[in-house]
Amino acid sequence: MTILEADEHYIWHPYTQHKTAAPPIAIARGEGALLWDTDGNQYIDAIASWWVNPFGHSNKFIADAIYKQLTTLEHVLFGGFTHEPAVNVALALKKILPANQQKFFFSDNGSTAVEVAIKVALQSFYNKGEKRPTIVAFENAFHGDTFAAMAASGISFYTQAFEGMFIDVVRIPVPVTGYEQVSYDALKNVLQNQQVAAFIFEPLVQGAAGMVMYEADALDQLMRLCKQNRVLTIADEVMTGFGKTGRNFACDYLGEQPDMMCLSKALTGGTIPMAITTFTQELFDGFYSDDINKALFHGHTFTANPTGCAAAIASIELLLTDEMQRNIERISRRHKQFESEMKAHPKVASTRTLGVIFALDVASSENETYYGNMRTKMYNYFIANGVIMRPVGNIIYILPPYIMTDRQLDAVYQVIRDVLEIV
Numbered sequence: 001m002t003i004l005e006a007d008e009h010y011i012w013h014p015y016t017q018h019k020t021a022a023p024p025i026a027i028a029r030g031e032g033a034l035l036w037d038t039d040g041n042q043y044i045d046a047i048a049s050w051w052v053n054p055f056g057h058s059n060k061f062i063a064d065a066i067y068k069q070l071t072t073l074e075h076v077l078f079g080g081f082t083h084e085p086a087v088n089v090a091l092a093l094k095k096i097l098p099a100n101q102q103k104f105f106f107s108d109n110g111s112t113a114v115e116v117a118i119k120v121a122l123q124s125f126y127n128k129g130e131k132r133p134t135i136v137a138f139e140n141a142f143h144g145d146t147f148a149a150m151a152a153s154g155i156s157f158y159t160q161a162f163e164g165m166f167i168d169v170v171r172i173p174v175p176v177t178g179y180e181q182v183s184y185d186a187l188k189n190v191l192q193n194q195q196v197a198a199f200i201f202e203p204l205v206q207g208a209a210g211m212v213m214y215e216a217d218a219l220d221q222l223m224r225l226c227k228q229n230r231v232l233t234i235a236d237e238v239m240t241g242f243g244k245t246g247r248n249f250a251c252d253y254l255g256e257q258p259d260m261m262c263l264s265k266a267l268t269g270g271t272i273p274m275a276i277t278t279f280t281q282e283l284f285d286g287f288y289s290d291d292i293n294k295a296l297f298h299g300h301t302f303t304a305n306p307t308g309c310a311a312a313i314a315s316i317e318l319l320l321t322d323e324m325q326r327n328i329e330r331i332s333r334r335h336k337q338f339e340s341e342m343k344a345h346p347k348v349a350s351t352r353t354l355g356v357i358f359a360l361d362v363a364s365s366e367n368e369t370y371y372g373n374m375r376t377k378m379y380n381y382f383i384a385n386g387v388i389m390r391p392v393g394n395i396i397y398i399l400p401p402y403i404m405t406d407r408q409l410d411a412v413y414q415v416i417r418d419v420l421e422i423v
Contacts, residue, residue: 003038003345004023004024004026004399005022005173006200007026007187008023008024014207016132016390018348019277020395021405023381024140025037025041025043025097025383026038027058029057029058029199030045030057030058030312030401031044031056031057031058031219032056032057032058032167032401032404032416033056033057033332033401033404033405033408034408035057035388037159041386042386043383043386043387043388044294044386044387044388044404044408044412045057045388045389045390045398045400045401046388046389046398046399046404047081047389047390047397047398047399047400047401048266048270048388048400048401049270049388050124051104051207051239051244051266052266052267052268052270053266053269053401054242054243054244054266054270054315054319054324054402054403055269055270055315055318055319055324055401055402055403056401056402056403056404056420057270057401059318060149060315060327061273061316061317061318062268062269062271062311062314063271064221064316065311065313066271066272066307066310066314068124068310069085069306069309069310070307072306073085073306073308074307074329075306075307076303077304078106078299078303078304079299079303081117081381082106082304083304083306083309083315084416085304085309085310086106086231086304086306086308086309088313089104089276089304089309089312089316090104090133092141092312092313092317093263093278093316093317094206094319095278095393096248096249096316097249097261097278098249098251098257098258098261099253099257100116100257100259100281101257101261101279101280102278102280102281102282102284103278103279103280103281103284104276104277104278104279104287105275105276105277105279105298105301106197106274106275106294106303106304107274107275107277107300107303107329108273108274108275108300108302108303109144109264109273109274109275110143110144110149110236110262110265110275111143111144111145111146111149111150111299112144112146113236113238113261113262113263113264113276113277114146114148114149114152114200114234114236114238114262115144115147115148116202116262116292117148117165117198117199117234117236117260117262117277117297118135118148118149118198118297119148119170120153120166120260120277120279120283120287120296120299121135121138121197121198121232121234121260121340122197122198123137123287123296124197124232124286124287125197125202125285127286127289127294128286128289129260130195130197132195132196132197133151133167133168133195133197134168134169134170134190134194134195134196134197135148135151135154135167135168135169135196135197135198135199135200136169136170136171136172136187136190136191136196136198136199136200136231137153137154137169137170137171137172137199137200137201138154138171138172138173138174138201138206139171139172139173140154140155140156140174140205140206141153141155141171141179141200141201141202141209142154142155142158142202142206142207142208142209143202143236143238143262144238145158147162147165147166147167148166148167149167150162151166151167151169152169152200154171154352155208155209157370161220162203164248167350168194169302170194170196171188172186172187174206174212174214174221175214175215175218175219175221175315176212176213176214177214177215180215180217180218180221180417182223183218183222184222184225186219186364187199187222187225187226188225190225190384191225191229191231196231196235197221197232198227198232198234198259198380199222199231199232199233199234200233200234200236200262201219201233201234201235201236202236202237202240203219203235203236203237203240203249203250203251203253203254203258204216204219204240204245204253204354205239205240205244205245205357206248207239207240207352209392209393210359210361210392210397211352211358211392211395211397213352213354213359216255217227219254219256220254220255220256223254223257223302227256227304230392232259232260232262232283232378233258233259233260234259234262235249235251235258235260235261235262236261236262237248237249237250237261237262237263238262238263238264238265238275238373239244239265241261241265241266241267242263242265242266242267242315242316242319243262243266243319243324243325243328243355243356243402244266244355244356244357245330245354245355246328246329246354246355246356246359247355248319249261259279259282259283260277260278260280260283260391261274261277261278262277263275263276263277263278264276264331266315267312267315267317268308268311268315269311269314269318270314271309271311271315272305272307272311273302273308274305274308274309274311274312274385276344293304300353307388309355322329323405324402325401327403328355328356328402330353330354330358330403330406331400331402331409332353334357334391334406334409335353335356335357335358335398336353338358338413339351339352339353339358342360342416345420346363347363347420347423348361348362348363348420349361349362349363349364351395356399356400356402357397357398357399358397358399359395359396359397359398360395360396360397360399360416361394361395362374362378362395362396362420362423363392364394366392368393369393371393372393374391374393374394374423375391375392375393375394377423378396378419378423379391381415381418381419381422382415385413385415385418386411387411387415388411389412392414394417398412398416401411
């Protein structure tokens with residue numbers, strides 16, 4: 001039985017309607033920004049495998065750190081125990097996160113990082129004897145697929161089967177250019193009329209919505225309004241964190257600091273599943289009590305897995321090297337040059353770029369759906385031409401590994417030029 005035959009018999013893939021989907025591509029190995037399938041075909045990974053591999057595939061520096069840790073301590077329960085790798089991750093993050101982030105809670109992935117943040121927000125008021133059951137989120141947000149994270153998300157076809165089963169979430173417009181005041185007024189109205197615990201947001205860039213971008217000043221205003229009303233703020237940096245926006249974190253563009261941050265994806269350089277939710281000291285103190293019922297009763301079997309921690313330490317070290325910072329600047333500069341060209345293209349409706357993220361909207365007279373015909377046609381063209389990109393409806397985006405070469409970037413830009421001639 002071949003890999004694809006066994007896959008068809010036994011595997012259930014994410015975000016896939018198996019009756020209509022094409023067979024998956026069997027990947028055999030990866031190196032740098034490249035992947036090879038079992039037939040020897042080569043692909044440029046232009047989206048860093050769902051935004052997790054900023055330092056490329058089979059990164060030897062991270063692999064060596066993982067191997068060394070595996071031969072020392074592969075795992076130990078984190079309830080009642082601790083270990084040096086976990087402490088070192090916290091110390092490394094403390095140096096690069098906003099100054100108010102003081103406490104670190106480990107979990108498994110982006111969804112669970114958000115789940116932890118929402119639970120802490122709701123329980124923090126419960127511990128004070130207040131009932132604040134409502135969460136505010138942006139329209140078209142995506143925060144994950146576990147229940148609280150899914151409730152805070154706004155992409156309806158992901159969530160419509162579960163309507164009526166969620167926690168209370170109110171959505172407000174994203175403060176994109178021209179809608180800043182609309183968004184502000186909507187938040188102000190919610191805070192005046194509902195008992196809100198927290199406002200969760202993807203800072204500056206909404207990834208799954210199609211790399212929707214908005215300005216830091218607009219988010220600062222919303223955060224200040226929350227703080228005036230004692231509403232907690234949660235920055236979901238699962239996608240934007242670790243250099244994607246051109247700075248270590250998207251929150252580095254802000255004047256305000258969030259009460260909580262959610263980290264995952266590039267945290268371990270795409271090697272081992274791990275997530276961290278970070279908190280202010282004040283939030284932690286709200287759970288610090290002689291009353292055991294005020295503790296945060298949440299955990300995961302693989303919380304603070306030492307091997308994942310070793311990968312995270314190596315990943316953060318790589319991020320901060322001069323070479324990697326130059327790579328981020330180089331890709332950002334190349335994207336801006338490509339954006340100047342694409343703005344003038346007759347088949348491009350709009351463009352945007354921040355850091356290593358580039359996106360454009362293909363002009364269309366039809367209402368393109370998330371997994372519609374245009375998206376499928378473009379995706380298939382990219383794959384047939386050796387580039388991995390996953391359009392969102394009529395939106396094409398690039399979010400490459402930082403180690404991608406100029407030659408590889410040129411190939412990605414060219415396949416976008418080419419696909420615009422056929423859609």
